[in-house]
Amino acid sequence: MCLAIPAHVLSVSGDKAEVDFGQNVLRQVNISLVDVKVGDYVLVHAGYAIQKLDEKDALETLSLWREILEAENQ
Amino acid sequence: MKQKTSSLKGQVEPIVAVRNYRDSKLARQIATKIQEITPKRGIFKFCHVCGTHEWTITHYGIRSLLPENVEVIAGPGCPVCIVPAAEIDEAVLLAKKGVVVTCFGDLLRVPGSDGSLLDAKAQGADVRIVYSLTDAVNMARKEPEKEFVFFAVGFETTAPATALEALSKPSVNFSFLIAHRLIPPAMELLLGVGDLQIDGFIAPGHVSAIIGMKPYELFPKVYRMPTVVAGFEPVDVLMGIYLLMKQLKEKTARLENEYARVVKWEGNPKALEIMNRAFTVTSGNWRGIGRLPNSAYKLRDEFAAYDAHAKFNVKVEQGKDVLLGCECHLVIIGKIKPDKCPMFMKACTPQKPVGACMVSSEGTCRVWAKAVSSHYS
Numbered sequence: 381m382c383l384a385i386p387a388h389v390l391s392v393s394g395d396k397a398e399v400d401f402g403q404n405v406l407r408q409v410n411i412s413l414v415d416v417k418v419g420d421y422v423l424v425h426a427g428y429a430i431q432k433l434d435e436k437d438a439l440e441t442l443s444l445w446r447e448i449l450e451a452e453n454q
Numbered sequence: 455m456k457q458k459t460s461s462l463k464g465q466v467e468p469i470v471a472v473r474n475y476r477d478s479k480l481a482r483q484i485a486t487k488i489q490e491i492t493p494k495r496g497i498f499k500f501c502h503v504c505g506t507h508e509w510t511i512t513h514y515g516i517r518s519l520l521p522e523n524v525e526v527i528a529g530p531g532c533p534v535c536i537v538p539a540a541e542i543d544e545a546v547l548l549a550k551k552g553v554v555v556t557c558f559g560d561l562l563r564v565p566g567s568d569g570s571l572l573d574a575k576a577q578g579a580d581v582r583i584v585y586s587l588t589d590a591v592n593m594a595r596k597e598p599e600k601e602f603v604f605f606a607v608g609f610e611t612t613a614p615a616t617a618l619e620a621l622s623k624p625s626v627n628f629s630f631l632i633a634h635r636l637i638p639p640a641m642e643l644l645l646g647v648g649d650l651q652i653d654g655f656i657a658p659g660h661v662s663a664i665i666g667m668k669p670y671e672l673f674p675k676v677y678r679m680p681t682v683v684a685g686f687e688p689v690d691v692l693m694g695i696y697l698l699m700k701q702l703k704e705k706t707a708r709l710e711n712e713y714a715r716v717v718k719w720e721g722n723p724k725a726l727e728i729m730n731r732a733f734t735v736t737s738g739n740w741r742g743i744g745r746l747p748n749s750a751y752k753l754r755d756e757f758a759a760y761d762a763h764a765k766f767n768v769k770v771e772q773g774k775d776v777l778l779g780c781e782c783h784l785v786i787i788g789k790i791k792p793d794k795c796p797m798f799m800k801a802c803t804p805q806k807p808v809g810a811c812m813v814s815s816e817g818t819c820r821v822w823a824k825a826v827s828s829h830y831s
Contacts, residue, residue: 381609410615413724430725431664
């Protein structure tokens with residue numbers, strides 16, 4: 381039930397946004413719980429964006445994991 | 455004001471955040487690391503409390519990548535499975551009274567004391583599946599001559615939408631039957647179950663997206679229990695297990711955040727504020743577990759007009775939660791694995807579920823049943 385899917389914000393109109401889940405799956409979602417703008421990524425749960433998804437953080441975390449794994453090899 | 459960039463439409467690549475966290479090379483690297491740092495002696499058990507984590511673990515075969523002495527057990531992480539029969543009975547009662555009951559699809563077949571919402575629907579009641587609460591709100595607007603109830607089930611991930619719609623004052627023919635529950639009290643309960651070994655918690659990423667990290671602080675501080683908030687891709691879960699094992703090796707207990715791309719320390723302040731305006735926290739019953747203090751949301755008195763309990767005067771105090779022979783109550787707290795239940799895939803199958811854990815697509819038994827059937831097909 382706590383499944384939430386990342387999506388890309390295509391347009392914003394009031395408390396609604398049109399988002400793209402990838403492969404052209406488009407849907408209107410409610411964005412009242414987050415502050416987003418066009419181009420952001422959001423996590424969508426049952427029609428409501430519940431949090432922004434930070435792509436920079438995503439990449440930084442991955443490189444951190446790689447560093448930890450590498451460091452322990454030495 | 456409307457912003458628009460239609461040029462983006464259809465051109466979006468699967469986002470890096472998803473693609474890279476499914477990198478099999480990195481996943482194997484982490485699995486090897488887990489093998490390296492796991493002590494050879496002893497058995498280590500990590501508990502997650504999220505149906506989506508169980509899905510990732512089973513779907514990607516993560517258990518098969520772990521050392522033989524490392525187990526991942528599934529706690530009460532399926533919000534549909536833990537709705538007590540009495541609350542299903544209330545929804546069935548409303549449906550039979552002629553109220554349109556709307557809910558997510560998972561709930562339809564969850565057994566009440568005497569039948570499910572699906573049974574009520576088969577007998578002519580108006581029970582409708584919705585994808586989103588928004589759909590239910592809109593239906594009520596379009597059909598003002600009927601009474602609508604949304605059966606609001608789910609943990610902290612799902613509850614903000616209910617709070618938001620309650621504050622937005624839906625139409626007068628709309629109300630909520632609220633069965634939302636909070637996860638941290640259930641985690642705390644598990645630590646009090648005497649013969650249940652837990653060496654670390656994999657905390658649920660999307661609940662944490664809302665509540666943040668603070669509610670988990672007590673686990674390392676009070677219980678010396680390593681706790682890692684993790685995401686839902688295979689690299690997330692493996693890294694979560696690695697971080698827990700590392701803490702065990704260092705003989706320390708910390709709270710760590712593996713899912714920093716989504717989970718902030720403070721959670722989602724906007725959602726928390728909305729929930730605080732709409733709800734109070736009260737004690738609640740959990741199927742197979744019993745009554746837990748401070749584990750349920752209730753609409754504040756000023757929203758009583760939208761509370762189906764008050765509006766229709768329905769309250770079922772006692773329901774039949776577990777049927778004879780069904781071991782759901784032990785599966786829910788991670789005490790036994792689904793295949794240790796004598797009914798699993800015999801009397802209880804996804805087509806004909808006996809217990810709540812076999813009904814929801816996130817119930818531990820259902821997730822295991824799917825893995826078993828794809829293994830043999």
